[in-house]
Amino acid sequence: MGGIENMLLASIKSYKTKNIDIYIISNLGGGLDHEFVKKGITLIDLKGTNPFKQFFRLFYILKIEKFDIVHSQYSHNSGFLALASYLRKVPFFISVHNQKAVFKLSWENKFFLSTLRSLYLNIHKKLSLDFSSLIVGHSEVNLDYYSRKWRGNQKFFAVKNGIDFSNLNEQANSNNENNVAFKNFIYNASKVFIHIGSFKDQKNHSFLIDLFEKLEPKKNNYKLVLLGSGNLLGAIQDKVKNRGLEDFVFFAGMQKEIGFYLEKSDIFLFPSLYEGFGNVLIEAQYMKIPVCASQITPHYEAVYKGYHKYFFDPKDLNDAFIKTNKLIEDYDKCSLGTMIDKACYFSANFSVENMVNEIVLKYKARKREFNEG
Known part of the structure; x- marks a missing residue:
C-alpha cells in the first residue's frame, strides 16, 4: 500500500466534486484495487511493465476510449506513455513523486549496469520533456531531476501533496478491536516512537533499529512501532530478534487506519535516505506528533521549520542519536507545546482539497491550450 496509491484514493471524492471522472490504467492485482472499485472507479489493465508494451497498450486504449487528460503517476518512467498520448492528441501530465529515479537502484553503482540504467532513464526524460503537457512535482526538489531552471518554466508545476485530514481524524477516534495487541504493547511505555513506511532500502529501517537500540529502550522503557510491509521486513524482524528487542518493537504490518497509531504515539522517527x-x-x-527526521531536501518542505534543528544525517548514527535525544529532552521538559501547535497549523496547508483544486485548474488550462493549438 504505497503513499501514491493512498493519496490518489483519498483525492477521488474531491475530484468528483469538481465533476472529474477518473479511470485508472494500471497493472491490476494491487492491494488497493478493491478500494478504488468501491469508490466507483473503473480500472483498466495496462498489462505489463515493459515500456514498449505499455506504449502500444496506452496507444490502443486511447484509440478506443475518449479521455480529456492522461495523468501519469509513473514519475521518471513516463516517457513512452507521454509519446503514446501525444500521438493520440491527448494532453499528458506527469506526477513526479521522488527526488531520484528508483528504477533499478541496485544498478546505480555497478559500472556497466549503471550505464544501461542512465541510458534508459535519459530516454524517458527526453520523451517526457518533449511530449508531456505538464510535469508536476509533488515536492519542488523532484523537478530538479528534469531541470535546475524549472522555476518560471510553464512546462513545470510544483504542488503540495494532499492529505485527507477528515479521514485521519476518524481513524484516530476509532475503537478497532483488532488493535488490542498494539494497545497491550504500548501499555505503561514511557515513550512510544513510530515509523510508517515500506520496508525497502530507501526507508533506512536497519539504521532506525540501530538508533532505537542506542536510545536504550530496555532501560528507558521505550517502545517502537513500525507500520508497513516490503521485501526487507523479514531481515528487519531478524535484526530486532538478534538484538534482543522483540519486546520493544511492534510490527503492525500494513495498516489503513494510521491515525489510530499516530494518536497513541509520542515521537515520529523518519530516517529516509531519499524521499x-x-x-x-x-x-x-497534523496529529501533533513531534518529528525527528533525516536532513534531506524534501523534508525541509514537508516539516515545520521549528523541527529542522532535530534533523540528522541518515548515515551518521551518532548525529541521529544526539538529535533524537535532544527532541526527547525538549519533549520531556514540555517545551514543544507552541511548536507542536504551529506544526499542526503548518500541516493543514497540505489538504487533499487544496491539491485537487490546483491540479484541476491546470487540467482545464492545458486542455484549453491543447484544443486551441
Missing part, C-alpha cells in the same frame, strides 16, 4: 515528499510527515504533524 519524494513524505506524506506521513504531514500526517504526524
Whole structure:
C-alpha cells in the first residue's frame, strides 16, 4: 500500500466534486484495487511493465476510449506513455513523486549496469520533456531531476501533496478491536516512537533499529512501532530478534487506519535516505506528533521549520542519536507545546482539497491550450 496509491484514493471524492471522472490504467492485482472499485472507479489493465508494451497498450486504449487528460503517476518512467498520448492528441501530465529515479537502484553503482540504467532513464526524460503537457512535482526538489531552471518554466508545476485530514481524524477516534495487541504493547511505555513506511532500502529501517537500540529502550522503557510491509521486513524482524528487542518493537504490518497509531504515539522517527515528499510527515504533524527526521531536501518542505534543528544525517548514527535525544529532552521538559501547535497549523496547508483544486485548474488550462493549438 504505497503513499501514491493512498493519496490518489483519498483525492477521488474531491475530484468528483469538481465533476472529474477518473479511470485508472494500471497493472491490476494491487492491494488497493478493491478500494478504488468501491469508490466507483473503473480500472483498466495496462498489462505489463515493459515500456514498449505499455506504449502500444496506452496507444490502443486511447484509440478506443475518449479521455480529456492522461495523468501519469509513473514519475521518471513516463516517457513512452507521454509519446503514446501525444500521438493520440491527448494532453499528458506527469506526477513526479521522488527526488531520484528508483528504477533499478541496485544498478546505480555497478559500472556497466549503471550505464544501461542512465541510458534508459535519459530516454524517458527526453520523451517526457518533449511530449508531456505538464510535469508536476509533488515536492519542488523532484523537478530538479528534469531541470535546475524549472522555476518560471510553464512546462513545470510544483504542488503540495494532499492529505485527507477528515479521514485521519476518524481513524484516530476509532475503537478497532483488532488493535488490542498494539494497545497491550504500548501499555505503561514511557515513550512510544513510530515509523510508517515500506520496508525497502530507501526507508533506512536497519539504521532506525540501530538508533532505537542506542536510545536504550530496555532501560528507558521505550517502545517502537513500525507500520508497513516490503521485501526487507523479514531481515528487519531478524535484526530486532538478534538484538534482543522483540519486546520493544511492534510490527503492525500494513495498516489503513494510521491515525489510530499516530494518536497513541509520542515521537515520529523518519530516517529516509531519499524521499519524494513524505506524506506521513504531514500526517504526524497534523496529529501533533513531534518529528525527528533525516536532513534531506524534501523534508525541509514537508516539516515545520521549528523541527529542522532535530534533523540528522541518515548515515551518521551518532548525529541521529544526539538529535533524537535532544527532541526527547525538549519533549520531556514540555517545551514543544507552541511548536507542536504551529506544526499542526503548518500541516493543514497540505489538504487533499487544496491539491485537487490546483491540479484541476491546470487540467482545464492545458486542455484549453491543447484544443486551441
